[in-house]
Amino acid sequence: MTYAQQRQSKLPVSLDSVVKRLARLSDKVMLFLIVAVLVFSAFLMSTTVDTPLWITGQKSSVMDRADAEFRRAFIALKEAEASGVEKDQLAKLVDQLNLVLWMIDRAGRLSTQGDLAGAAAQAERSIEVSRSIVLDAVKMRQDVPGRLDLEKIHGAIIGVSASLSMMTALYLTNRLLRGHKAANGKEVRQLITRD
């Protein structure tokens, strides 16, 4: 057998073995990829779901809590801003946040003057306002027309089209490999019968 013949004989055989192995693996790979695509789609969809707010560590005193609640409120406001809440609505929240800052400063002054009860009461009131800001900001985010819905639709379209593409590709590949395997088996059987 010449070198060219050897090469010709080796090439299709090795390709065939690869195809056979792929056909065996295709079922498991397909399952794995479908799961991966579903997880990916879920991730795309989840990007539009409310994320938990950043919360500072354990705070002990009422002043520290007031400061932590203020930050939570500020972050909620930033999230509302990022969601596309209108400026006039944001301005209302900003005014309230500045009121909270004023209350915290006042509580600090009362504390340095020795009026600890007054300082604590002022700080508690600032916490209440901060919490109401968080609720208002979340509500404003939910009420944003259009944008959030479009985000969800876009996420869904990408997820579904990616899933469909992957599944179609896998199905066609699988069918192709099985068809090839069956054709090869038939030809080999015919050759054995003839021989």
Added chain:
Amino acid sequence: MERKLDSLSRGTDNLVDQIRDLKLPAVSLLLVTILLSSLGYPYFVRAPTEQSFRIYLLGAIRTNDYYYHGSDSSVLFGKKAKWHFGVINPSGSVQYVAVRARLGNSSSSLPDPVKGIPSSAPIIAEFRRTLMGNETWEFFFIWVIRDIRMTGEAMTPTTMEIDGVETRNIKVSALRGKNFRIIFELWTMDPTTKDLAFGWKTQKEGSVPWLQMWFNVTIPN
């Protein structure tokens, strides 16, 4: 044997043909996915708003003058000085800022703009505010020295009142009351740590805005 080889090579040819046939639908599906993703990208992926601020300090009548009681940069003990401090937020987004005022003398360390380290001088006042996008926040910085201690020729303004709030136990002194300074620093909320940080960081570099006003303290006769 040759027949076997022929049939196998025919099978391979079939495989290649089938792959060719599938190329068009597979590429089409891929293109549709890319197109759908890219169409929505510019609309849904917002460019991050970079922080950027400017600060200024004006005198009693809101001009670049009349900061002092006398012509030689002197501030009278017990008499109020009125300044206007401003923070401009040119970025289009809401920001939380704090202005920290420190009392220093000629040997106090200045803020380090390279390392982003604030001055080591003691803080005598802090003003905080949430700013709307493109908002300018201006506030009065009204201050007065309420108490002074003299140790030899060293003068220490032990109590200062700023915006109606007294700060006591100040330990910064200067020879014959000359060359005190108030250092103003702008602190902003760091988007990563969610805490106040000196200055702010952009994608390329950091920025630490600060300014200072020198003054001498004079005791009226």
